[in-house]
Amino acid sequence: xxxxxxxxxxxxxxxxxxxxxxxxxxxxxTDTNGVHLHxxxxxxxxxxxxxxxxxxxxxxxxxxxxxxxxxTVQTCYLDTGIADALIEASVSTVAAAHYYSGILFxxxxxxxNWRARINYNSLSFDIVEVNGSLTVRASAYVGYSxxxxxxxxxxxxxxxxxxxxxxxxxxxxxxxxxxxxxTKHGVYFRLVGCTVDEFKVSRL
Amino acid sequence: xxxxxxLTPWDGDGSEDNPYHPLLSDAFPTTQSWRDVTGQPVPNLxxxxxxxxxxxxxxxxxxxxxxxxxxxxxxxxxDMSDKNEKPSTKIVSDIRSWLTSQSLxxxxxxxxxxxxxxxxxxxxxLRTYLKTRPxxxxxxxx
Numbered sequence: 369x370x371x372x373x374x375x376x377x378x379x380x381x382x383x384x385x386x387x388x389x390x391x392x393x394x395x396x397x398t399d400t401n402g403v404h405l406h407x408x409x410x411x412x413x414x415x416x417x418x419x420x421x422x423x424x425x426x427x428x429x430x431x432x433x434x435x436x437x438x439x440t441v442q443t444c445y446l447d448t449g450i451a452d453a454l455i456e457a458s459v460s461t462v463a464a465a466h467y468y469s470g471i472l473f474x475x476x477x478x479x480x481n482w483r484a485r486i487n488y489n490s491l492s493f494d495i496v497e498v499n500g501s502l503t504v505r506a507s508a509y510v511g512y513s514x515x516x517x518x519x520x521x522x523x524x525x526x527x528x529x530x531x532x533x534x535x536x537x538x539x540x541x542x543x544x545x546x547x548x549x550x551t552k553h554g555v556y557f558r559l560v561g562c563t564v565d566e567f568k569v570s571r572l
Numbered sequence: 573x574x575x576x577x578x579l580t581p582w583d584g585d586g587s588e589d590n591p592y593h594p595l596l597s598d599a600f601p602t603t604q605s606w607r608d609v610t611g612q613p614v615p616n617l618x619x620x621x622x623x624x625x626x627x628x629x630x631x632x633x634x635x636x637x638x639x640x641x642x643x644x645x646x647x648x649x650x651d652m653s654d655k656n657e658k659p660s661t662k663i664v665s666d667i668r669s670w671l672t673s674q675s676l677x678x679x680x681x682x683x684x685x686x687x688x689x690x691x692x693x694x695x696x697x698l699r700t701y702l703k704t705r706p707x708x709x710x711x712x713x714x
Contacts, residue, residue: 441588466589490597490601495607496591497614499613499614500586500614500615501587501591501592501617502586502587502591502592503586503591503592503593503614504584504591504592504594504597505607505608506606506607506608507593507605507606507607508604508605508606509602509604509605511602537605539605540607541607541608542609542611543608543610543611546614558588
């Protein structure tokens with residue numbers, strides 16, 4: 369997967385900052401292959417001086433991306449200091465069932481968090497509530513391809529969540545009462561080879 | 573594209589590989605999109621009765637296929653009915669009958685689905701009723 373960093377091409381793929389929002393965190397995951405995400409310093413923007421914390425398993429860096437390095441779920445968060453935010457990322461999965469990749473938000477632990485993810489099982493884009501058990505609260509069939517990076521974003525404010533795939537398909541959920549004031553957000557993926565890149569957190 | 577409010581059972585076991593999800597999303601996997609507009613708490617899934625209202629965006633053919641599938645009930649669809657109109661007595665009767673087939677009592681179905689309500693108000697009544705249903709007792713599951 370070629371990486372187009374600081375080039376106009378990438379600006380076509382990643383949703384633009386909304387007017388009035390302010391960028392707090394931008395991580396391009398530039399680091400040595402194999403470095404654990406919890407040892408990687410957020411760069412180039414890290415206003416709250418947040419550090420990556422493992423929630424479930426230990427993600428690594430590969431080809432300057434956050435990389436799922438084990439046959440399990442891997443989640444990692446930053447304490448951003450804000451519970452309502454816009455988060456953007458570029459995500460990819462392997463082209464096989466049970467591979468997921470996405471944005472983790474309002475996370476307290478491995479069994480209490482929210483996810484906006486691409487899902488190769490159903491070639492869909494989902495909002496998932498993890499509250500002990502997993503519940504899909506909204507979903508769109510997007511028919512994406514494995515091994516290709518797609519821009520996704522999620523905006524959450526109070527009980528309202530709005531998530532967008534590739535700048536065009538938007539899904540919403542308006543009863544998000546769990547973990548409404550939690551400020552820890554990050555990355556989520558499952559099974560080896562899934563990636564997250566260009567992770568950005570903005571104040572609304 | 574059509575927008576519709578549809579009653580569907582929950583499916584799944586809450587696991588990573590099989591999260592709770594509307595059965596409709598398995599039956600019609602290429603439906604453009606759906607969202608939960610009921611918001612039942614996760615600890616109550618699957619509720620008794622095992623139903624939720626979802627808002628679906630789909631093409632006309634898919635909506636017709638959903639309508640023909642007895643596992644689901646289309647409360648209103650933008651290409652089928654004006655959600656601000658009141659349904660005919662026959663439609664009210666059909667909705668009540670479908671609900672009783674989903675383990676609601678006749679009196680429950682009658683109290684929720686009133687003839688004086690519009691399609692949208694019927695959806696609202698169903699969502700309010702279903703949001704607070706308790707988790708189905710495992711001993712009731714065949």
